Amino acid sequence: MFQIKNGKYLRKGERKGLKIIIVGCGKVGTTLVEQLRQEGHDITIIDKSPERIQALTSLYDIMGIVGNGASYSVQKEAGIEDTDLIISVTDSDELNLLCCTVAKRVGDCAAIARVRTPDYSTEVGYLRDKLGLAMIINPELEAANEVARILHLPTALEVTRFAHGQAQMIKFKIPPDNILDGMTIAHMGKNIVQNVLICAVERDGEVYIPSGDFQMQKGDVISYVSSRQASKLFLETIGFKTNRVKNTMIIGGGKAAYYLAKQLLHMGISVKIIEINKKRCEELSELLPKAIIINGDGTNEKLLKEEGIEYTESFVPLTGIDEENILLTLHARQISKTKVVTKINRITFNEVISSLDLGSVVYPRYITSESILTYVRAKKNSMNSNIETLYHMFDHRAEAIEFRVKEESPVTNIPLMDLPLKRNLLLSCINRNGRIIIPSGQDCIKPGDTVMIVTTHTGFHDILDILR
Amino acid sequence: MNTSMIRYILGYVLKIQSLLMILPFLVSLIYREPQGACYLAVSLIGMLLGMLMTWRKASDPVFYLKEGCIATSLSWILMSLYGCLPFWLTKEIPSFTDALFETISGFTTTGASILNNVEGLSHCALFWRSFTHWIGGMGVLVFLLAVIPLSGGSNINLMRAESPGPSVGKLVPKIRHTARILYMIYFGLTVLQLVLLLLGKMPLFDAITTTFGTAGTGGFGIKNDSLMSYSPYIQWVVTIFMILFGVNFNVYYLLLFKKFKNAFSMEEVRYYLLIIGAAIGIIFFNILGTAANAFDALTHSSFQVASIITTTGFSTVDFNLWPESCRFVLVLLMFIGACAGSTGGGIKVSRIVIMIKNIGKELNSYIHPKSVKTINFENKPLDSEILNSINIYFITFTVVFTVSLFLLSIEGHDLITNFTAVTATINNIGPGLELVGPTCNFNGFSNFSKYILMFDMLAGRLEMFPLLILFHPSVWKDALSQKFSRE
Missing domain, CATH: 3.40.50.720 (NAD(P)-binding Rossmann-like Domain)
Incomplete structure (x- = not known):
């Protein structure tokens, strides 16, 4: 019934989590613990403060070690030899870098460091390559990017980029007396714009993945996906200003x-x-x-x-x-x-x-944890697809995920209308060599595409997860 | 307070208990004993009740330290009440108090008995009696954590309340895997001992029950004279395994994953073995004159030392008749107890070592009033909070001990009897001295005194606070006010 693997006991069939060490339990560290734990990973935390360790270990099912995360002996105690990933998010950039460097020497693991001082921000690529890190995260910079995107399109509540910026997901609220008030999605698709897909609607605290006969109302918060050029056009058509702020x-x-x-x-x-x-x-x-x-x-x-x-x-x-x-x-x-x-x-x-x-x-801490979750899920999945971007919508009640489809698999070359997709899931956009396709039932996924889905399920890490 | 989650956990405990009660029924089938039917009936009723209690899932699975402690102590009380039913219903132990005493003594791995004639019991009763040791040794809630997926990370609170020792850590990040590893080690050592005993030509039934008694460091024997009549080989096997089960289980985990250096550098285990060695030496030289030969003296002294320090309570000789100095050493060992994180009871070697180190620090501060010194244990500086909790634990232990001793003294037995009776129960050992010595039992006490001793056994096994918290008025108020508000 049991098997031993890398010092872990697993019951057969139990999905194996990665072994992850998180150094530093501040805001970002705690958010990471929360979210990675939900995805079933084995987490060990290291922090200098015994109180923080005590508080987190009694709240979550994780192991805690008090000490300096950059120290070799502390890392060894945390079991660095068979760890898959170390994430260092202490207050100090230098400590984070040292921590990851030591870990790379001792164990064969991927390392992610938080570096946020502007002094290093222009050298991030160099640092990452030279130190062999998987990722360097800078929550402040990413938060600033997001704010800048919103100020560029002030009617939107949120602007998220997919497919290297070719596609955008935009969230906005329907004001009173808008033409969308009372319109069904199918009607909008036929009469107003074709190349825009509404992928999630929040109404009275509930999140819906809408179908064609869904009727929009004023006060709904709507997320739609489209190519970069089409999104502005769409907002203008329904009567919004799209000038950026001055x-x-x-x-x-x-x-x-x-x-x-x-x-x-x-x-x-x-x-x-x-x-x-x-x-x-x-x-x-x-x-x-x-x-x-x-x-x-x-x-x-x-x-x-x-x-x-x-x-x-x-x-x-x-x-x-x-x-x-x-x-x-x-x-x-x-x-x-x-x-x-x-x-x-x-x-x-x-x-x-x-x-x-x-x-x-x-929320800077969510932006950070999203990019780390993307990496972790991509690390865990099989060969035929890969997660490119992961984005949490509406307080983690829905996820937007971008997959890269590498080779032939049960989802490729079949018209979407014939695919047995899960409920509460929407294939919202396909990026084929830089061309954004808002898919209809006749389209099909081809190897080499990146596919974006929106779903209220959680924990997808492979394109095959979309199938029933 | 999250009462629905406590109900849910209690229901699961009941279900597991009733499943385990099938085993004595199977034993009764082998020996063709009519009492078995009673075990089956009780098991079915327990199953039904457990199903009812877990029918509705808890609305909110999160619970905190308070709920963890309450759930743990209530489960132990429930287990004991439920586990004593077959003894009572089959009339093998006619008095309910006695049946409860025997069961609590079993689950808390005390091994104190009220039976005058153990050999008169049916096989299934003997089996169930010893099996309670095995269940109680590692703890039912740890087992629960290993098998059922309780969502929410706050499960550590259950483990903290049930596992002995000043600080409970995990072996691996997930509590489920930790609990599984602990049970695998426990199971593995149990099977190993069973095989070794069978090699010594011990009858199968005797071997199984003796192994259960050793593994849980319990001490119920199936013979009136405990282990006196078995061969020295069997006595030595039991001696060694008693010592092994008294070791902190982290050592076995480290050995299992080939971290030999860490395993052998565990300070607590080294002190534990040192104390055992010293105690055996003292007793060996004291009884050398009266024993038949040197080997006999060595066998008896080491068996008794191992049996008492691990709080098992088997005996191969009536140590009540030994010289006064030996009796004192044994009583001292009763208090010291086994390692933290083992199946044994007592105050625990780690607490004693830390307290002695603390005394050293205090003395040092008289010589150098301005000196700053941290206490190290297991190569790590100790938090002042842990030191504090150890001191408070010791004070609480003393208070509970003193009050119990006073309540017991009302009955009029002599001081040594009363003192060792409380010592033997609160430290989960079993036999004491004089009237509760290894050849006697606890039947001589009144019902009132028996209830006091039952409380001591539970308080000792759960390390005081989880049980004492039940008596805190705010817990009652909380539970009651919630009940009313729901109605």
Whole structure:
């Protein structure tokens, strides 16, 4: 009944999880533990603080070790020899890199490090290749990218890119008196646009994967997939403005603010940063000569007014304190119609947050864990397909996954209408050599395609998982 | 408080128990004993009840330390109440209190008996009695964790409440795999001992029951004179396996995965073996004069030392008649107990070692008032929280001990009898000295005293706090208020 494998006992037929070590149990570490555990991996955590280890090990079914994760003996105690993956997400970039370097020497495992200081951000590719790391993650940079994408298309609540940016998934809310209010999806497909696919709808806290006869209502939050060119056209057709913002106001001058300002300036959007620390202001003005840097308390109502919060086209609170960010967002939405993007780092009261109607919300820790989950699932799967991108929608209630189909398999060359697909699953887009196909029943998957699906099932790691 | 999850766990415990009760029924078929029918009936009723309790899944599978402790102690009480039914219903132990005492003594691996004539019992009763040791040794909830997928990671709270020792760690990241490994080691050692005993020409039934008694470090024998009448070979096999079952099971895990260096450097195990060696030496030289020959003296001294320190409680000789110094050494060993993470009871070697180190630290601070010194154990600095919890454990142990001793003294037996009776039950050993010595039993106590001793056995096995928490008023209030609000 039992078999021994790499020091683990498995019952036959039990799906084997990877052995993963996570060093550092801060926000990202904890989120990773939560999500990787759900996918059934064997997790060992290392942290210097006994209290954190104690708290996490009594909450989750994982093993904890107190110590310095970069130390050889601590790694050995955690069983580095037969570990598949080590993820280092401590506060210090240098420690993370050292930790992964040591691990690569001792055990034969893949390593992922978090490096977020701007000093290294331009050298990430070099560092990764030279140190032999599987991935270097920078949550601040990725959060900034996401904010920039939203500011580029301010009508959207979220903009996610697939197929190397060729396809986009865009989330928006149907306002009152929109032409989509009361329209079925089939009708929209026939009469308005063809090359757009609505793949998920959230209504009253429930997430639906809609079929053709689904009737949309005002207040629904809709996610659709289309090629990059078609998505803008679609929004314009149904009566949205699609101009990007011209200026933005950022509160707090941390790393994320720097990355964001740099991108926005590059796109030609003017940036104003309000930062409380004088010394940091000077650094920022050195790094970002084109931006306007204001030294002052961003939570001061008078200062915000003086700096024109009522007239700014977009407003991004990026302070280190989530509660402040939320408060600033609520304030901004109350006094003006500016586009606001809120960053939430730490707090987890999802229901409260979604009931507050904050508009666009960016969660750096989820962005990070998504890219790591993508890697982990891809590592686990078989030969004939590969996960390219994984994206959680609507508070993890639905997943969008992009698979690369490598070779012939039971899903290829069969018209989609004849494939026995699982329920609550939608094949939403096919990327064939850079051409985006929004599939209909006659289309079929071919080897070499990347295929994007949206589903409320979780834990897919192979294209064959879509079949019943 | 998550009462529905506690109900669910209790239901599963009941189901597992009733499945295990099929075994004595099978034994009765072999020996053609009419009592077996009773075991089958009780098993079926338990199965039905367990099914009812697990019919509805718990609405919320998450539970915390509090729920873990409550579920654990309630399961042990439920197990004991359920496990004593066959003894009582078959009239082999006519009094309910006595049947319960015998069962609790079995599950907590104490081995204290109220039976005057063990040999008069039917085979199935003898088997069930010894089997309770085996079940209780590693713990039913650990078994539960190994076989059923309880969702949620908070299961560690169940294991913490049930496993002995100051800090409970996992061997591998998943608790299910940890529990499985522990049971595989337990099972493997049990089979090994069984084979060795059979090689010594021990009858099969005797070998099985003796192995159960050794593995759980319980101590129920199937003969009135425990193991006195068996050959020295059998006594030596039992001696060695008692010592092996008293070792921290982490050692076997490390050996299994070829981490020999780590296995042999375990501080607790080294102290444990050292104490055993010293104790055998003292007793050997003390009884050398009165024993028939040197080999006999060595056999008896090592068997008794192993039996007492691992809290098993088998005997090959009436050590009540030994010189006073030997009797003292044995009583001292009763308190020390086995290693943490083994099947044995007592205060545990690791706690004793840490407490002694703490005394050393305190002395040092009198000589160098400003000195800073951390205490190391197993090559790691000890957290002040663990030190604190060990001290509090010891104080609680003393308080429970003293109160029990006082309540027992009301009855009027002599002090040594009372003292060793409490010692033998709270440390899960079995026999004490004088009136509860190895050739006597606990039948002489009144029902009231028996209940006190039952409490001591459970408190000792669950290491005080999980059981004591049941008496905390807020737990009752919580459970009651929830019940009313639901109605």
